[in-house]
Amino acid sequence: MKKLFLSLTALSLLFTGCSEDNDETPTVKVPVVGEITGDLTTNRTLAFGNYTLKGIVRIKNGATLTIDAGSKFTATLSDGTDALVVENGGKLVINGTAAEPVIFTETSQIPGSWGGIIMYGDAPIVAVGGATNAYSEDGLNLPYGGANAEHNGGSLKYVRVEYAGKKINDGNSEMNGFSFYSVGSGTVLENLVTYKGADDGFEFYGGTVSLINAISYGNFDDSYDWQDGWRGQLSSNWYAYQTGTGNFGMEIECKNNNNSFWPKVSNITLKRAAGTLTENNAAEYDAIQFKNQGNGEYSNILIDGYTTNASAVAVRIQDANTNNNQVNASKIKLTNVKINGTTPLFGGTSTVTSVIFPDGFYTTSNTATGASLTTGAWSTVSGTNLIQ
Numbered sequence: 132m133k134k135l136f137l138s139l140t141a142l143s144l145l146f147t148g149c150s151e152d153n154d155e156t157p158t159v160k161v162p163v164v165g166e167i168t169g170d171l172t173t174n175r176t177l178a179f180g181n182y183t184l185k186g187i188v189r190i191k192n193g194a195t196l197t198i199d200a201g202s203k204f205t206a207t208l209s210d211g212t213d214a215l216v217v218e219n220g221g222k223l224v225i226n227g228t229a230a231e232p233v234i235f236t237e238t239s240q241i242p243g244s245w246g247g248i249i250m251y252g253d254a255p256i257v258a259v260g261g262a263t264n265a266y267s268e269d270g271l272n273l274p275y276g277g278a279n280a281e282h283n284g285g286s287l288k289y290v291r292v293e294y295a296g297k298k299i300n301d302g303n304s305e306m307n308g309f310s311f312y313s314v315g316s317g318t319v320l321e322n323l324v325t326y327k328g329a330d331d332g333f334e335f336y337g338g339t340v341s342l343i344n345a346i347s348y349g350n351f352d353d354s355y356d357w358q359d360g361w362r363g364q365l366s367s368n369w370y371a372y373q374t375g376t377g378n379f380g381m382e383i384e385c386k387n388n389n390n391s392f393w394p395k396v397s398n399i400t401l402k403r404a405a406g407t408l409t410e411n412n413a414a415e416y417d418a419i420q421f422k423n424q425g426n427g428e429y430s431n432i433l434i435d436g437y438t439t440n441a442s443a444v445a446v447r448i449q450d451a452n453t454n455n456n457q458v459n460a461s462k463i464k465l466t467n468v469k470i471n472g473t474t475p476l477f478g479g480t481s482t483v484t485s486v487i488f489p490d491g492f493y494t495t496s497n498t499a500t501g502a503s504l505t506t507g508a509w510s511t512v513s514g515t516n517l518i519q
Contacts, residue, residue: 243329253277256337282315
């Protein structure tokens, strides 16, 4: 009887355990299917799903578009110019996670197939001739600039943009992976990836916004680029990997305005794969280029692989004004720099024959680590980890 009682008890526990397991079976999320197009004039939330992005989608002043984690948006080259545009006064809130990023891609997987994410604000800029306002170079010809340093265009977390960087037919206008026109410090940009675009990975047109945890992978032009007096103060953990085609790791300029302000970026990794060539055989092969009065403070920098061209240097000072007014006046500061390989430290051009940084404004270190990023689904494309 004792053995029978134990057996019955064991069976009871077994069936009870099965019942509990069934109760705890996780719910499988089923993605909705939809399309996003046209102007968004009222608040809208897009649940987890697969969406077609068709045409120039504009989030208008006063409207907020919120997107759930894990969603995917697909543009199509054959239907014309596609882009997601946040106009000044509109907001984009993307709630991706490391495990469930929000992905924007294109069906053909050809770099330059669409326009990426473009955001406008009214934070300060310094354009040509010191102007405080300008018009965009993305083919939309929208105004940007203002006095609202704390402009808030929303929150972008764990977002990947693929195959963007569309060239506009006028020959002068281009879109990037992410384009930020006078975006303010109230905007959150964290854990963003731009993958295999035909222009710059990230470009800032003035503004005060900062970018934290970013990957620019395989973009044809510059990995990171800015102008118009961008002055973000809290940027960190920037990673760039140039492969196949790529120009500068970072291109830094200020429309020939000699400023008393500048951006600050810490923890930077700039890598270039062997055999990577510049776009259209241009002489744009350096890790970092300063030109047209570009400046800034940069720390903990790792530079690797910029030896494709015999003339490549880690840091290029492109013109005499930048050398005289920025380098010599202590407005460019690069500290804790590590260069793997034989790339020379810095150099000028035919008009800049000598580059001498003031004491303490260019320092090297064998212990610099560069960007520190946690890998996951957000940084993986087709099984490839983008952090090489």
